[in-house]
Amino acid sequence: MTAESFVITFKMQVPDRESFNGMGLPEDYIEQELSMYDIKQRNNLLLYSDSLLNLVNDYDLSKIQIGMITFKSELIEDDEYYYIGNIEVDLIVKSKLTGIIQVLEFDNPSHILCDCAVNGDQLLDALLICDSYITKGRFDDEFRENDEIRTAMIEECADKAGGSSYIEFYQMLLG
Helix, strand or coil: CCHHHHHHHHHHCCCCHHHHCCCCCCHHHHHHHHHCCCCEECCCCCCCCCHHHHHHHHEECCCCEECCEEEEEEEEECCCEEEEEEECCEEEEEECCCCCEEEECCCCCCCEEEEEECCHHHHHHHHHHHHHHHHHHHHCHHHHCCHHHHHHHHHHHHHHHCCHHHHHHHHHHHC
């Protein structure tokens, strides 16, 4: 998956305004939710060999939230990691040594909480599934509360991310 194909597919998953009808939500909240899917491209000239790094570098992801995941406003790096975003307060990073996407503990960044994906491309594939599941669940209580569907989505995300060793992350994300 390329950064551009992630953006195109993500934008296609935007819920329609009618989905919010009957939820009693203020209009400004609905606008904010819908604006999350309006991703703007930046004019950066750097090109990385990883789609996730290109996505964070080339697009303004400041409005995007997938479950508890948010993205950095710009790509940050040190000797060991590229800093991609956060899951709540903890750090989502790409290891420069292994290429694996991981979650580091905020208060103790030398502690790896879990692995997310074998690489950035596969994380993007899995995150699209997560967003689709979370979005549908917002408007369909029966779907959201179905444990069989949730388990299947967690397993599908882990599979897209590189296998069962990544399941812990998607269990945390999809609950």
